[in-house]
Amino acid sequence: NDMIRSMLDMYDATGELPIWPLASGETGTMIGYHAVSVIADAYVKGIRDYDADKALEAMMRSSDINAKGSDYYVAQGFIPSNVKRESVSCTLEYAYDDWAIARMARAMGRTDVAERYEARARNYANVFDGSTRFFRGRRADGGWTEPFEEFTAGRDYTEATPWQYRFFVPHDVNGMVQLFGGREEFVSALDRLFTLESPDEDMGLCDITGIKGQYAHGNEPSHHMAYLYNWTDSPWKGQERLDYIMREFYTNAPDGIIGNEDCGQMSAWYVMSALGLYQVAPGIPVYTLGRPMVDRAIIHAQHAPFEIEVKDNSPANMYVKRVLLNGKELDAPFISHEEIARGGKLVFEMSDTH
Numbered sequence: 001n002d003m004i005r006s007m008l009d010m011y012d013a014t015g016e017l018p019i020w021p022l023a024s025g026e027t028g029t030m031i032g033y034h035a036v037s038v039i040a041d042a043y044v045k046g047i048r049d050y051d052a053d054k055a056l057e058a059m060m061r062s063s064d065i066n067a068k069g070s071d072y073y074v075a076q077g078f079i080p081s082n083v084k085r086e087s088v089s090c091t092l093e094y095a096y097d098d099w100a101i102a103r104m105a106r107a108m109g110r111t112d113v114a115e116r117y118e119a120r121a122r123n124y125a126n127v128f129d130g131s132t133r134f135f136r137g138r139r140a141d142g143g144w145t146e147p148f149e150e151f152t153a154g155r156d157y158t159e160a161t162p163w164q165y166r167f168f169v170p171h172d173v174n175g176m177v178q179l180f181g182g183r184e185e186f187v188s189a190l191d192r193l194f195t196l197e198s199p200d201e202d203m204g205l206c207d208i209t210g211i212k213g214q215y216a217h218g219n220e221p222s223h224h225m226a227y228l229y230n231w232t233d234s235p236w237k238g239q240e241r242l243d244y245i246m247r248e249f250y251t252n253a254p255d256g257i258i259g260n261e262d263c264g265q266m267s268a269w270y271v272m273s274a275l276g277l278y279q280v281a282p283g284i285p286v287y288t289l290g291r292p293m294v295d296r297a298i299i300h301a302q303h304a305p306f307e308i309e310v311k312d313n314s315p316a317n318m319y320v321k322r323v324l325l326n327g328k329e330l331d332a333p334f335i336s337h338e339e340i341a342r343g344g345k346l347v348f349e350m351s352d353t354h
Helices: 002-014 035-044 052-065 070-076 087-107 111-127 173-180 183-195 225-231 235-248 262-275 337-341
Strands: 286-289 296-300 305-311 319-325 334-336 344-351
Touching: 002 035, 002 052, 035 052, 035 087, 052 070, 052 087, 052 111, 070 087, 087 111, 111 173, 173 183, 173 225, 183 225, 183 235, 225 235, 225 286, 235 262, 235 319, 286 337, 334 337
Parallel strands: 305 344
Antiparallel strands: 286 334, 296 305, 319 344
16 A cells, blocks of 8 residues: 555656656656556555555556557557567557556446456557467568567567567466467467577577576566466476476575566565465466475465465475365365465475376
């Protein structure tokens, strides 16, 4: 609540929600208008001690005036690559943020706003090239940017190659799966993400670190991708990837983080993942389950303590055999925020086979 009220104070001062404030001013660094993600996620989780109508107004205004191409995005449904740099990354992140605005508007009963922003949230499909199955830059005339270099960071992406934004639709994973042609093709693409070696070790940018195949853990656009296997028939593959990332990319040493800490995200990813929980899309108050590293933890949740216990946990037992919530086996690798907030016990039973 305090954080959101501070964001609204910044809105009063500048006419826009903060993007990346530092010390006494706004830097304008990075992309998207992700304050809307924080506010929408809080609202759908019942955190509402602020002026929600003012917050929604600020979210909508911020979505239309972002300096990195909002005007083109609103008018055309994508940002032309020959007009603006980072056009693909901005289009994808704007689509997610628009969806977050729609989520809050619908929860507030503002159906007119929700429908408008739900339509905008589908703009991610406007930069998906079905022939390559990558999100690619499009010129103002609608043609694709050429040449397409999948292993190199270029002007169409933010601190990333096309691979590291290939799966950036956290708010509509099922829609993204359909763009790839279904679950089988989607799993194949995820497998290649984690196994495909680059022809050249230099991807063109120092920010791209923590490499496994084309996955780059050292920068945030990739952080949800191992969890996407939970939307397929192969969640065990995600558990393998998570085990590798936590064991190989984090050490108990001064240089124990594989990339740019960026205000705490590298550490936050580890803390959540070590608990076995991760929220792929803030705005959906649901966590998906992974491969926990802790044997036991207690979360002092909103209404009562929530305990996590991991049985038969060891380096060899990286696979989740089953999960029980308050003694009842879960039939899918998801748990709601409300189930955590009201307290209880989550038990992971681990195995060395999937």
